[in-house]
Amino acid sequence: MAPEEYDCIVIGAGIQGSFTAYHLAKHKKSTLLLEQFALPHTRGSSHGQSRIIRKSYNEDVYIHMMEESYELWSLLEREAGVALHRHTGLLVMGPENGKDFQCIKGSVEKNKIPVVELQRHEFSQRIPNVNLTEGDAAFVENTAGILYADRAIRAAQMIFQQHGGVIKDGQKVLQIEPGSMVTVSTGSGVYRAKSLVITAGPWANTLLKHVGLQLPLKVVKINVCYWKEKVPGSYSLKNHFPCFIQLQPKEAEYDIYGIPSNEYPGLMKVCYHMGSETDPNERDKQMDKSDVDIVSRYISRCFPGLEPEPAVVESCLYTVTPDHHFVLDHHPTFNNIVIGAGFSGHGFKFGPIVGKMLSELSMGQKPSYDLSLFSTGRFHTHSRPNL
Missing domain, CATH: 3.50.50.60 (FAD/NAD(P)-binding domain)
Structure with a gap:
């Protein structure tokens, strides 16, 4: 033929x-x-069911690309007649004097992205059930949210x-x-x-x-972890809990991120932003759980309302330059x-x-x-x- x-x-x-x-x-x-x-x-x-959508980036080109990307996501929603995005805001935490936090904060301010800076004395009132690390600062990007992947x-x-x-x-x-x-x-x-x-x-x-x-x-396998709320709803969309990124956590080299409980009722998605190298055709043989241990230690320290052992562990692949x-x-x-x-x-x-x-x-x-x-x-x- x-x-x-x-x-x-x-x-x-x-x-x-x-x-x-x-x-x-x-x-x-x-x-x-x-x-x-x-x-x-x-x-x-x-x-998977969820991804973070946000404009908080170091690089202007990513911020400008995201401005149009938001418009195109909205266009697809209208064309398909289905909701693809939900607004939650994004909590960004990191060492106040750290390069990464300062670069992102400076970049969002320069590009006039709506953010609310959280002072330490008001943090626990604005963001309950989260312990802000000593020496960390925080802000919330108002336009961020969740994509239904x-x-x-x-x-x-x-x-x-x-x-x-x-x-x-x-x-x-x-x-x-x-x-x-x-x-x-x-x-x-x-x-x-x-x-x-x-x-x-x-x-x-x-x-x-x-x-x-x-x-x-480099292809790495990510353990996508969901952690049980001790009190159901503590970190939920219904309670307006935001997505978050923890820059430079004390536990490890790479960032930790989280999405409020939604796809599995009573379970919050919290993951380490790196994994172990693998062959994509042999991913199920890669059993390394060191990333899960890192997140468990972080949750024990900073998210007291979550059980520090994952209730569900799925997997995803990153292809990293x-x-x-x-x-x-x-x-x-x-x-x-x-x-x-x-x-x-x-x-x-x-x-x-x-x-x-x-x-x-x-x-x-x-x-x-x-x-x-x-x-x-x-x-x-x-x-x-x-x-």
Whole structure:
């Protein structure tokens, strides 16, 4: 049989790939979205019920991207007729004189993001059931909240299909042949397109081998933990408890974050923002629980209303770059192959705007934002991870 032909093929139907396909289809490009697993699935990085959405970042480019991303999330809500976001606010805590806290605080103030600074003497009244670490300061970003992750992916894929897009799941890519028409072979078919976008998450380097490129991407398994409230509702959305980020906790090198109890009644999601390196195909053999122990110690010290042993432990994969910034770029040799990778555990909320920029690169347009921070030609500096 002759290969099916499209304007563009997108490999990987997580949030980045689904939004890339969504934007391409809305630009009337015939688009195929390929996924190796049967949809929906829990083997990658985009599944689960909740993610934090916020603008509190060190870098102006992320803040500006998030401003448009909020607009695009709202647009998808209207198109799909389903709620994808809930406002909660975001509590940011960290060493008052620490570089990370000062940089984020300075950045949100410069960009006029609405925040409320919490003085230590009023903290316990404003944020009950949380012990602020000695020497830490805190503020609340008012515009932040929760994204409903699984619901969001379904919505983006639904609108993509309404615009004529084609999804083929259960199709593992076996070969990619570059050329003026890129050929993609799976176990079930052969497909050709004028351009290709690779958004394969933890499997990015597996696919990039086919086109002679390897990026410094590390895949880590994250233990996603839910902790039982001693008094039901103490940390719940109904009681207006915010999401939070703890910068530079005493227990460990990386940040800790949390989302109020919602998806599992009476259980609050609190996780360490790093995990143990793994092969994405062998993740279930990675049994390291050191991240769970870190969060348990933190909860014992700072969240007295939670049981310090997790009630539910699920898992997720991060694909981490050395500097914890994304990869959004053309292949250095094949200009009609575009790469979206290395979202380093903080990319979900950027899905709509990342998809827009990857689609722009695929169509040969100038991207909406300066992508120099995200080029494949960097990887010479290291910085703290973002959430």
